[in-house]
Amino acid sequence: MxxxxxxxxxxxxxxxxxxxxxxxxxxxxxxxxxxxxxxxxxxxxxxxxxxxxxxxxxxxxxxxxxxxxxxxxxxxTETFHRENGVVYHLDLSKVMFSKGNVHERRRLISLVREGEVVVDMFAGIGYFSLQIAKHTRASRVVSCEKNPDAFAFLVENIMINGLETRVQPMMGDCREACPWRVGDRVIMGYLDAVKFLEHAVAALRGPGHLHVHGTGKTPRELLDEVEVRLGQLGCTYEVLGVRRVKSYAPRVYHYVVDLRVDPRSAASP
Ligand SMILES: C[S@@+](CC[C@H](N)C(=O)[O-])C[C@H]1O[C@@H](n2cnc3c(N)ncnc32)[C@H](O)[C@@H]1O
CATH class of the missing domain: 3.30.300.110 (Met-10+ protein-like domains)
Structure with missing residues (x-):
């Protein structure tokens, strides 16, 4: 605000x-x-x-x-919004834009290493994808989005920002549209992300990082959900941290869990 x-x-x-x-x-x-x-x-x-x-x-x-x-x-209700050197065209009657996630977008930029393939499973209009493509030396960003309105803005925003060679937009449900065994880092910027964990693990090409968003009264609440699911999948993993992104509702917070996961031990979706 x-x-x-x-x-x-x-x-x-x-x-x-x-x-x-x-x-x-x-x-x-x-x-x-x-x-x-x-x-x-x-x-x-x-x-x-x-x-x-x-x-x-x-x-x-x-x-x-x-x-x-x-x-x-x-x-x-249409506008061009600029954040950290990236221009986003959006229609506020069709797609969301959470300014409260600005620090998370900047934090992710600082984590991405040269040559990484980043998979953004819930890309929206390019909230994370465009910042990463613009400000890091990732080799490419694969961006899945299911909502046709958001997808149209994603494609346009890739062009507006001159990132056509860096971002690969994939239209559809990430459970089908997301390619397998391509990523070094998977962003799950959706509050129901835990339900999609098996697909995120399948998107990794080797041991890599997952950023799993969700809500809870405490960080432990989300972490427990994530760990139960990874246990069911039979994954070897290490928890790198849990960070509060923003307040979500009275006494409920939006958190992100950072993990390093080895997909070789996991069951396929
Ligand atoms: C909450 S928004 C993205 C928020 C964003 N990460 C941020 O920082 O503000 C989540 C996006 O995921 C999309 N989405 C929901 N379910 C999906 C699915 N199964 N596959 C791909 N995209 C999906 C929605 O249409 C929406 O654009």
Missing amino acids: ERPHAPEESGQGEVRLRFQRLGDIIVVKDRFFPKENREELARSLAERFGAKSVVLDMGIEGEFRKPRIRLLYGSS
Whole structure:
């Protein structure tokens, strides 16, 4: 959030609001935005901060993490958002963009080593894939995405950023679209990632790294789920760490588990 203020009086009779900015659009969260005079407030926010639209964010839903939004001001939900030297074209009525994952995107860049093949199983519009392709010496990034709307933006964003030779987009469910035995590192940026672990292991070409996202009240909660599943698959693995990505709900957090896994001992999916 760019303005970390709950709706409140600033002391000068002015209401301060929490909001995020994606490109030239302001995004306000339903639970933090005053319930009264929303359109009027949205108009003054847009005018004050030079945004073309103001969008009310009511959460994301379903397998495709589709946003539930309402346009409070302006006429367009499409924008070009820039983060860490990468341009993302997106339509906020069709695909999500979590600014809260920015540190995780930067952290991953620091982990990727020269020559690695990185598999991004839940690529969306290229959140992780484009940053890695742009800022690391990975030999290539294989990016799977099932939602046709997100996939279309992924393909366009690869071109906008001039990364056609570095990112290979694969349309479809990662359980089928993801190639086997190609990767050195697999990113599982989806909160139900544990259910897909066998496919991530199958995507490794030798001992390699997995980054498994999920939620829990404590890091142990997610780690237990991951370890139970890897045990069922018969994998040899080492836990490298668990990191909190962001808050997800009251007392529930989004975590990522980093692992080194040897796929040779695992059962095939
Ligand atoms: C939550 S978004 C990606 C978030 C992103 N990692 C970030 O940092 O903000 C997850 C993406 O996975 C896609 N997805 C869901 N199930 C999938 C599957 N079985 N195969 C491939 N993509 C899938 C969704 O359409 C969505 O675009």
